[in-house]
Amino acid sequence: MIDYAKLQQWALAEAGGDRAAAVDLIVDAVESAAVNGDTVAIHARKLAMRRGFREDLNDYCRTHSGRLTVAVVHATIPAGKSVHRREATGRVKQLHLLFVDMLFAEIRDKIGELMGQENRLYNNILAAIRFLELETACPEARTPREALKKLGVTAQAWLDGTRVIGRAARGNTK
Numbered sequence: 001m002i003d004y005a006k007l008q009q010w011a012l013a014e015a016g017g018d019r020a021a022a023v024d025l026i027v028d029a030v031e032s033a034a035v036n037g038d039t040v041a042i043h044a045r046k047l048a049m050r051r052g053f054r055e056d057l058n059d060y061c062r063t064h065s066g067r068l069t070v071a072v073v074h075a076t077i078p079a080g081k082s083v084h085r086r087e088a089t090g091r092v093k094q095l096h097l098l099f100v101d102m103l104f105a106e107i108r109d110k111i112g113e114l115m116g117q118e119n120r121l122y123n124n125i126l127a128a129i130r131f132l133e134l135e136t137a138c139p140e141a142r143t144p145r146e147a148l149k150k151l152g153v154t155a156q157a158w159l160d161g162t163r164v165i166g167r168a169a170r171g172n173t174k
Helices: 004-014 019-035 039-064 104-137 144-151 155-159
Strands: 067-070 075-078 080-086 092-098
Touching: 004 019, 019 039, 039 080, 080 104, 104 144, 104 155, 144 155
Parallel strands: none
Antiparallel strands: 067 075, 080 092
């Protein structure tokens, strides 16, 4: 019986971090195990196919709903977004709707979700900038991992030294 988490770890290591190559290794291993009746592999294959088809459908929804123009800022936004609705049975279903077809409450919920995405993006930018600081701190290193090792610091300890940048200038002090 395969251990899927260990298989993923092995495949990434074997592929040197190349996700496309790692996926090929995982597919080969799961297919082989599933053909031999491994129930975990059969289940993993079904879930992976479902996720793959779901991602394809998400891509389709993002690219075929069109875009709307916000003239004030000269920007375009997707015409549609994903929303969750509860059926009479209590089951939650995910829909892809145009903004003009959403309930007002769904649009309010979407605003909160989008603000959360903005905060996560900001944190990712902070982390990336902090890791770039390693280039100055350890110029002989080619990667942040190599620099951290030479400095004897963990990635988490390095990130703990991150300072907030530029938010106050934008009027956002969170």
